[in-house]
Amino acid sequence: MKKALILSQVLITYVSKLIGGILLITGLIYMSGCSNDDEENQAAKDQAAYDAADAIRGGRLYDKFWKTDDYTGPVDPSVNQNDIEDFGNFYRCKQCHGWDEKAKFGWYIDRAPKASRPDVSSEELTHMKNETDLRDMFEEVAHAGGADVDPARTADGTDPSLGGNDMPDFSKILTETQIWDLVKFLKEGQLNTENLYDLATSGSYPTGSKTMTNLGRDGSASAGDTFYTNNCASCHGADGTQILLEGKSLGAFARGGPHETQHKTKNGHPGSTMKGLPDATETDIKNLLKALADETKYPPVL
Ligand code: HEC
Ligand code: HEC
Known part of the structure; x- marks a missing residue:
């Protein structure tokens, strides 16, 4: 009798472990399926956002975004618009990357920094035409975690220790639509x-x-x-x-x-x-x- 009880207990533990294991494996398979789905959804959303974007609008944002028709102010309300406009050269894509996207290796080879403008960067963007990963491009332009809008940082372009040369965090300034417009400009709009x-x-x-x-x-x-x-x-x-x-x-x-x-x-x-x-x-x-x-x-x- 006792033996039978122990045996049935062992059997129960075994079966429940088996069921647990099966559930765990099913769960894992389901979850991995989910994250693939998430990635696929993200890729489809990115493609749709890219398709809806406008390279010409992006080109104007690249020039001077706060003067463009559909810019109404920074997306993060804690960012002070005057701290952008009063130090405009620290935020214009063209200042750091050039009108020719050749950064400091093209037309801007002799454009030294001044108090009112930072160094021209070393980051050429001509290769962006050939990039294929839209999510990567979006994140490169958004640059979340990049430099903050801060008048102390942009006080003197000739003093790189202040951080005026750093790529700003545009995720706090521009809308996703505007960032996609910039991506489209870099991929399709820029001329060689x-x-x-x-x-x-x-x-x-x-x-x-x-x-x-x-x-x-x-x-x-x-x-x-x-x-x-x-x-x-x-x-x-x-x-x-x-x-x-x-x-x-x-x-x-x-x-x-x-x-x-x-x-x-x-x-x-x-x-x-x-x-x-x-x-x-x-x-x-x-x-x-x-x-x-x-x-x-x-x-x-x-
Ligand atoms: C609808 C009127 C209009 C048309 C059409 C037009 N422009 Fe302009 N353009 C302007 C105005 C206004 C400005 C801004 C002037 C200023 O700085 O106040 C300007 C500025 C420019 C600038 C910028 C100069 C700077 O200070 O940065 C260039 C270059 C230029 N135009 C070239 C052209 C060329 C080339 C064409 C034809 C392909 C053209 N524009 C067509 C009105 C026009
Ligand atoms: C104050 C200078 C500055 C401004 C303004 C600036 N950038 Fe940058 N950008 C940089 C630097 C420096 C890097 C190199 C990455 C880093 O060190 O964070 C960079 C990197 C990039 C990259 C990644 C390039 C690569 O090959 O990986 C892209 C894309 C880019 N910037 C686009 C833009 C766009 C679009 C704007 C305007 C909305 C802009 N940048 C404004 C300085 C600037």
């Missing part, structure tokens, strides 16, 4: 400036130097003239002298700064009536620059 003009550099940042030649490279000046007449002349005038751009005509501005002109032409000028040309191709911009190289047709302001 090497196809637009030749830039020879020597030395290294910040004392390096550069020489630009061959503006518009193998573009067609006559196609560029037509493009200009159709898309720019109504505001900038037939010869580009109607609106002064930092004291210059459009021709002079483009000849002195094609790295910036290509970006503004395609993406627009934040805060102005110039909204950019989403459909402009690399060839269009190349032709335009080729046309603007002509100082007789597009004279400087005398």
